[in-house]
Amino acid sequence: MFKTLHRRVKDLERRLNIPTGRDLSDPEDRRRATWHFHLMDHAFLRVLWTNFYPVTDGVYRSNQPSPQRLHRYAKLGIKTVLNLRGNTPLSYYLFEKEACAKLGMELIDIKFAARSLPTPESLIALEQVFRTIPKPFVMHCKSGADRAGFASALYLMMIEGRPVDEAARQLHWRFIHLKSTDTGVLDHFLRFYAREHARSGIALMDWVRNGYDRDEVTRSFRDWQAGKWSAQP
Structure with missing residues (x-):
């Protein structure tokens, strides 16, 4: 059901084909970017729904913030924004970059995916x-x-040394995360590592550097979906 809904939304976006403005200093481009941000990036859904929660002391998580929300975050004392969508010259990023500069907030960009696993190099860079x-x-x-x-789960494991079962709670339906869809591959990364840790006691970053095989973990996720993978060491 969720795959069908996601496909229909993407089909609608392609039919609408609203261009994104590239130069916010140009009034016409800014108007295009505003329409693109609200309709194509679904900012209208995020006006009241923020998915903003604390992870641990001084660390928060949220959905894509608008410039207005970044202003509120700055008032809360938040100094830095870690953008997991990467440096992409689309409306959401242009508005975010502009707002952070005006507010004196540091913006850090790193690109992760929701439906595929990161490379070891990306995980090392994130740490x-x-x-x-x-x-x-x-x-x-x-x-x-x-x-x-x-x-958020990786932060708790990499920086605070939290156990994987505790960190995995950051991937939960209350945040609108659905384990049964392709995004469940992120849960499986933690599940796979938990099995390796139970076998050998290997630390997360040691496993990332010396044992993690993205293709192997992805294949085992398909096996898990088919009921053919065991979490037992």
Whole structure:
């Protein structure tokens, strides 16, 4: 059902084909960017729904913030925004970059996906960001459900040494994360690592550097979906 709904939404977006403005200093481009942000990036859904929650002391998660919401975050004392959608010259990023500059907030970009696993290099880069990012900070993706939840779980494991079963609670339906869809591959990353840790006691980043095979974990997710994969070590 969710795959069908997602496909229909994408088909509608392609038919609408609203262009994104590229230059916010140009009034016409800014108008295009505003329409694109609200209709194509679904900002109208996020006016009241923020998916904003604390992860741990000085660390928050949310969906894509608008400039107005970034202003509220700045008033809360948040210094840094970690954008998990990457540096893409589309409406949402242009508005976010402009607002952060005006508010004196640091914007850090790193690209993760909701339906596919990161490379070892991306995970190592994320850990480095986590170790150096000025706090308080908020991390976000588009909906604040999948990438933000995955990164929140990784923060708890990488930086605070929390156990995987505790960290995995960041991927939960209350954040609108659905384990039964393709985004469940993020849960399976944690599930797979938990099995490896139970076998050998290997630390997360040691496993990422020396044992993690993205293709193998992805294949095992398909096996898990088919009921052919065991979490037992």
